[in-house]
Amino acid sequence: MSAGRRAGASSIFWRLSRPRSAADRQRARRMAFGVAGSGALLLAALAILTVRVGTASSYTCDESGCYTSFGRSGPQDGGLAPYVVESGLRGGTAVGAVLLVAPFVLLALQALRTGTAARERRLAALSLAGATRRDLRRLAFLEGTRAAVIGALAAGPLYLLLWLVLGPALPIGSKMLPQPGWPILIGWLVMVAAAVPLGGLVAAQAARPAAVSPLGLTRRRQRPLTLAHAVAPVISAALIAFFLRWSSGMGQLGVGLAAASTVALAISVGPWVILFTGWCAARRRGLVTSMAGRRLLADVRTPGRVVGVMLAVGISYGVIAALVVDVTQGDAYDQMFYLAGMAGAAIAIAVAAVVATFSLVVGATEQVLDNARSTAILVALAASPAFVSRIVRRQMLLAAVPATVLGAVLGWIVFGVVVIGSEDEGVGLKLAVALLAAMAAAALSAAVGALVAARAVRPAIRSSSGPENLRTP
Amino acid sequence: MSQVGVSDPAEPVLVLENIQHAYRRTIAVRGVSLTVQPGEILAVTGPSGCGKSTVLHVAAGLIRPQSGTVRLFGQSLTGAGDDERARLRRGKLSLVLQFGQLVPELTGVDNVALPLLLDGHGPTQARRLALGWLERCGAQELADVEPAEMSGGQAQRVAVARSLITSPQLMLADEPTGSLDSIGGRELLDLMIGEARRSGAALIVVTHDNSVAARADREIRLFDGEIASEAVLV
Ligand SMILES: Nc1ncnc2c1ncn2[C@@H]1O[C@H](COP(=O)(O)OP(=O)(O)OP(=O)(O)O)[C@@H](O)[C@H]1O
Ligand SMILES: [Mg+2]
Numbered sequence: 001m002s003a004g005r006r007a008g009a010s011s012i013f014w015r016l017s018r019p020r021s022a023a024d025r026q027r028a029r030r031m032a033f034g035v036a037g038s039g040a041l042l043l044a045a046l047a048i049l050t051v052r053v054g055t056a057s058s059y060t061c062d063e064s065g066c067y068t069s070f071g072r073s074g075p076q077d078g079g080l081a082p083y084v085v086e087s088g089l090r091g092g093t094a095v096g097a098v099l100l101v102a103p104f105v106l107l108a109l110q111a112l113r114t115g116t117a118a119r120e121r122r123l124a125a126l127s128l129a130g131a132t133r134r135d136l137r138r139l140a141f142l143e144g145t146r147a148a149v150i151g152a153l154a155a156g157p158l159y160l161l162l163w164l165v166l167g168p169a170l171p172i173g174s175k176m177l178p179q180p181g182w183p184i185l186i187g188w189l190v191m192v193a194a195a196v197p198l199g200g201l202v203a204a205q206a207a208r209p210a211a212v213s214p215l216g217l218t219r220r221r222q223r224p225l226t227l228a229h230a231v232a233p234v235i236s237a238a239l240i241a242f243f244l245r246w247s248s249g250m251g252q253l254g255v256g257l258a259a260a261s262t263v264a265l266a267i268s269v270g271p272w273v274i275l276f277t278g279w280c281a282a283r284r285r286g287l288v289t290s291m292a293g294r295r296l297l298a299d300v301r302t303p304g305r306v307v308g309v310m311l312a313v314g315i316s317y318g319v320i321a322a323l324v325v326d327v328t329q330g331d332a333y334d335q336m337f338y339l340a341g342m343a344g345a346a347i348a349i350a351v352a353a354v355v356a357t358f359s360l361v362v363g364a365t366e367q368v369l370d371n372a373r374s375t376a377i378l379v380a381l382a383a384s385p386a387f388v389s390r391i392v393r394r395q396m397l398l399a400a401v402p403a404t405v406l407g408a409v410l411g412w413i414v415f416g417v418v419v420i421g422s423e424d425e426g427v428g429l430k431l432a433v434a435l436l437a438a439m440a441a442a443a444l445s446a447a448v449g450a451l452v453a454a455r456a457v458r459p460a461i462r463s464s465s466g467p468e469n470l471r472t473p
Numbered sequence: 474m475s476q477v478g479v480s481d482p483a484e485p486v487l488v489l490e491n492i493q494h495a496y497r498r499t500i501a502v503r504g505v506s507l508t509v510q511p512g513e514i515l516a517v518t519g520p521s522g523c524g525k526s527t528v529l530h531v532a533a534g535l536i537r538p539q540s541g542t543v544r545l546f547g548q549s550l551t552g553a554g555d556d557e558r559a560r561l562r563r564g565k566l567s568l569v570l571q572f573g574q575l576v577p578e579l580t581g582v583d584n585v586a587l588p589l590l591l592d593g594h595g596p597t598q599a600r601r602l603a604l605g606w607l608e609r610c611g612a613q614e615l616a617d618v619e620p621a622e623m624s625g626g627q628a629q630r631v632a633v634a635r636s637l638i639t640s641p642q643l644m645l646a647d648e649p650t651g652s653l654d655s656i657g658g659r660e661l662l663d664l665m666i667g668e669a670r671r672s673g674a675a676l677i678v679v680t681h682d683n684s685v686a687a688r689a690d691r692e693i694r695l696f697d698g699e700i701a702s703e704a705v706l707v
Pocket of ligand 1: 519527
């Protein structure tokens with residue numbers, strides 16, 4: 001029986017795990033892209049950590065000949081930047097690469113957690129035909145495995161692309177990634193092998209709490225904010241104050257714990273920022289803004305998760321802007337060294353902002369699909385799909401931009417005013433300019449992310465504005 | 474009445490006792506009690522919104538009623554989990570709903586074979602049986618067609634074929650002929666009733682159509698969530 005069961009059900013599940021509708025394919029692509037991005041960055045961290053200074057791996061050639069790091073005056077270490085070669089800095093750079101993984105993981109998880117309308121119809125119909133929860137989890141396992149393996153496979157080429165940009169394309173002495181070697185190949189293979197069970201298990205786990213109704217009435221429940229949501233920001237703020245107060249006694253540990261609490265604060269305050277933004281927007285006169293605000297209020301938790309990242313992005317901009325002011329007070333050699341690093345960090349943060357904003361797509365798409373009927377009615381009555389697109393675009397700008405700008409101001413206050421402003425006299429004008437620059441950079445990257453994201457929701461809007469959605473129950 | 478495939482002829486296949494169920498504000502069913510014997514064909518009628526579908530969904534174990542008990546094949550559903558209910562649906566119990574019951578990604582034949590495939594039958598044998606049932610339901614040309622390309626009535630034929638493939642002891646149908654023209658609807662219903670009579674299965678059919686109700690053994694009229702009248706026909 002069990003062997004036959006495997007044969008019969010497996011062939012069906014394997015076929016069903018393949019994304020079929022356009023929306024399903026998009027979901028699978030997003031999961032794979034998240035995995036591929038994380039994988040490429042992990043490979044980058046691996047490459048940085050396995051740079052072998054002064055060996056053949058750092059052997060390099062240019063028009064004036066070939067040299068190794070043993071060469072006296074020539075470019076050293078394959079032309080790699082000190083951030084990668086110097087043992088004191090290398091760890092930090094690798095950690096930076098690993099931190100950049102977060103938005104990609106977020107994207108993959110968001111795509112995983114939010115199904116599509118087609119997928120929900122399929123699960124409901126399967127359940128009606130007698131599929132158990134275990135059957136549905138097996139299906140989720142296959143879906144997850146498929147996306148994770150595709151993503152892990154793509155991580156290799158994506159890493160090569162990253163290397164081309166951050167290696168050969170950069171001038172000697174500032175290359176961030178060494179030539180790919182055995183560690184990368186092995187790391188990549190391990191990643192692909194690990195993707196099979198990991199992707200499946202994560203997907204099956206994510207499918208666990210989703211109750212599938214055989215009647216197909218799986219409207220996502222409204223998830224209001226709980227007491228924990230109200231308490232968490234207060235506790236995090238108190239912890240920051242506590243650790244900052246005691247950091248002198250605890251040294252590095254205190255600073256680390258304060259930083260961790262800051263992250264906790266940024267994450268836990270997210271839904272409240274959305275609640276406030278949505279509330280303000282909903283009370284505006286303009287139809288588009290007020291509808292965008294109401295849509296934000298309908299689900300504050302999904303965009304709230306992104307706000308945490310956007311706050312962090314903004315804070316980083318504020319800190320960088322303030323640090324630039326600090327650095328330009330110092331001597332010229334130091335300036336070059338630090339400014340290059342900060343420019344790199346700023347670019348990395350901009351990428352993080354766009355990727356994080358992009359994960360708003362998932363929540364917005366979900367909302368569009370849930371409201372397929374009302375969208376269809378709206379469109380059938382008078383509004384064009386373009387009008388719905390405008391609402392979604394406004395909704396995303398509202399979710400992303402205020403949080404990022406707020407973060408920029410916070411970062412600037414902490415590092416600019418408190419740390420630098422108290423030490424140096426007469427930097428007031430520079431600090432003011434830095435604030436404006438930080439806010440502008442924050443707003444710009446958040447807006448770019450939001451606009452890119454809004455474009456990505458369009459297919460869902462088009463598919464749910466069709467007349468067939470008028471008759472779905 | 475013959476009772477093929479039912480171990481204890483005296484045991485009713487379905488007993489509903491004092492079922493009460495409300496959605497957010499509306500009370501859909503208030504105190505419905507009902508017993509269905511093996512091989513019995515029961516029609517449930519009544520105006521729109523009177524609670525027919527809700528009663529059927531409760532009987533199928535798709536909805537847990539707020540109060541009252543459901544006994545299917547002598548066993549109480551009260552403590553049964555989702556998996557146990559799912560297993561019922563691919564075994565002794567079968568369902569035909571108004572729409573939205575076919576898996577959109579599977580062809581007609583795979584949709585019909587689905588309960589057998591889920592239950593562990595080999596794909597070749599399951600598909601052969603499924604083709605046979607499609608043929609009996611006059612839908613053999615739909616074997617390789619996906620639900621999106623079927624008309625409402627065609628999808629309904631496939632759904633009926635699927636409901637018959639497991640040789641269920643209780644068949645539940647919610648307006649199965651709602652999306653068919655009157656001739657097509659009559660044919661399909663003939664098939665279901667004929668199959669029920671042949672195999673000794675009980676059939677509960679929800680319908681607006683008086684001519685459908687006239688061919689049942691018994692008719693129950695619901696009004697505003699309560700049984701308004703009950704008539705033994707024939
Ligand atoms: N999912 C639901 N959520 C809220 N109310 C519901 C839901 N399903 C049914 N109802 C309400 O419960 C009552 C009974 O509905 P039910 O679907 O059982 O009626 P019905 O007799 O099958 O009607 P019809 O003949 O139109 O199919 C109705 O008032 C309906 O509005
Ligand atoms: Mg009904």
